[in-house]
Amino acid sequence: MTVLDRRAARVVLVDGSGRALLLRGTDPARPSLRWWFTPGGGLSPGESPAEGAARELFEETGLRVPPADLGRPVWQQVTEFSYDGRDYRQDQEFFYLQVPSWEVSTAGMDAEEQRTIDGHRWWSAAELDATDETFYPLELASLLRRLISC
Template sequence: MDTAGPHVEPRRCARVLVVDEQDRVLLLHSSGFVTPESEFFVTIGGGIDAGESAAEAAARELFEETGLRVDPVALGEPVGHTLGTWWLGFEDHLFFLLRVERFTVDFAHLEASEIGELTGSAWLSIDEVKAIDEGIFPVPVADLAKRLLSGDVPAEAVELPWVNWRGDTKRFPLPE
């Protein structure tokens, strides 16, 4: 007898760790998505659409969520991976690294479901990322970012531990 239940394919997602010339990581801020009082940070990215590669999805999401257009080839190979269960279901995330000159985030291309959820952005130092790491969706990224910024770019995606992220247990407001 099969007690595991039906097999459910994970929602495939692609994310981008965007880092500027001063080694600051760009994170987006979300308010009220998980619970009305929730505040947390989000790495740039989202679901991979049918027919898209992970890099194509990451480039599309980067444009939608920040206004920055890049060729998917510029993202290279994934540098991180995580897999776990969230309230939307089972998720499988690949992370890419993109070094850029700092730019101003433009939310003009957000999907309808993201309007109102994404409430700001911040370019944060590694120390600042570390300080809010438990409030970053889908997983803490400070250690990976620190590794990448030291020049240690892995040949294969590093496995990032899924931390049963909830986003509603502590508030992580935008820095002043």
């Protein structure tokens, strides 16, 4: 089986109450599965991680920020997953951005995002610790605690 390697960038978007925004999605090949994840996605050719993170943040939440406002990545991870019948190995960088509040707009989502993202919610670290729902990255609660304590 062929594994597709790709680079991605994600944003840990945190509101004034210290909660991270997560999107809820599904896999077209396994529509009964649902999970929560941070805004972000694969990089376009020639795109820097900060540029990709800013683009994805706007597409998925409506929040437009200059890539420079994201600063440097706060965390990096290599993850492997299956999506729509393909296997991926994804090297992803996470950026941190805090806003007082934000009303999510999904108007900028592309067709694939509209097909697979069906909700959003702001989560505290304690709620992530207590939930039985699946979310990624698995280390998000501890990462969130570290980021908001800085």
